[in-house]
Amino acid sequence: MSASRAPRRLARRRRTTLLAAGTAAAALALSACGDGASGGSAQTRFVQGKDGIDTVKRANRQPAPALSGETTTGKNLDVADYKGKVVILNVWGSYCGPCIAEAPNFAKVFKETKSKGVQFIGINTRDTDKSLATNFEDEHKVPYPSLYDPTGKLMLRFPKGSLNPQAIPSTIAIDRHGKIAARSLGPLTEDALRKMVTPLIAEK
Structure with missing residues (x-):
């Protein structure tokens, strides 16, 4: 190997290592289970509530991304099919203590609101x-479907600057027009x- 090629190969190797480390860090951040910290900028335009719920005025809401795929029970589900309803997305995992704690709360509020044009959908990640996901759903009597997202790819579809999920659990509220209206990082x-x-x- 010539002396001129060695520095170039070393630089390429270093860039590849840094890229891999950045990807791993991003995946680790999304897979963390617990309370998330809300962060914001001028682009997000959301209001941070004292109760941990961030909200966006109707004029500033961004469209929710395309979210579709197979559920934990093997059925096909497309969130877009529920446009016209309020959709509550809950990101959860069977290994997550806070997800276990909030599961009965979600089941109860879903039953209270489903007749009022509200649809709950989980995203299991x-x-x-x-079987880990379905065992959780059976044990905690989860009455609504969940998309199966083992690699977290659906979470990464949320647009930059929106109220995107940043922790497990996270909850995203989508209004009747398919736009992101509110978010909570952590159990509710x-x-x-x-x-x-x-x-x-x-x-309306």
Whole structure:
């Protein structure tokens, strides 16, 4: 190997290592289970609530990304099919303690609001086998479907500067027009979940 080629190969190797490290760090951040910290900039235009729920005024909301795929039970599901309803997306994993804690709250509020034009949909992520997810759903009596997203690719579809999921659990509220209206990073109580859903039910 000539002396001139060695520095170039070393530089390429260093760039590849840094890129791999950055990708791994991003994946680790998304797979973390626990409370997330809300961050913002002038581009996000959301209001950080004291209860941990971030909201966006109707004029500033961004469209939700295309979210479709196979559910934990092997059925096909497309979130776009629920346009016209308020959609509550809950990102969860069977290994996640806070997800276990909030599961009965979601089941209860879903049953209270489903007749009012609200659809709950889970996004199960980082579970390497569907049986882990379905066992969780059976044990905690989850009454609504969940997309199976073991690699977290659906989470990464949310547009930059929007209220995107950044932790497990995260909850995203989508209004009747298919736009991202609110977000919570971390587990939600029944009351906090109702506070997220109720204003969107009232919107026309």
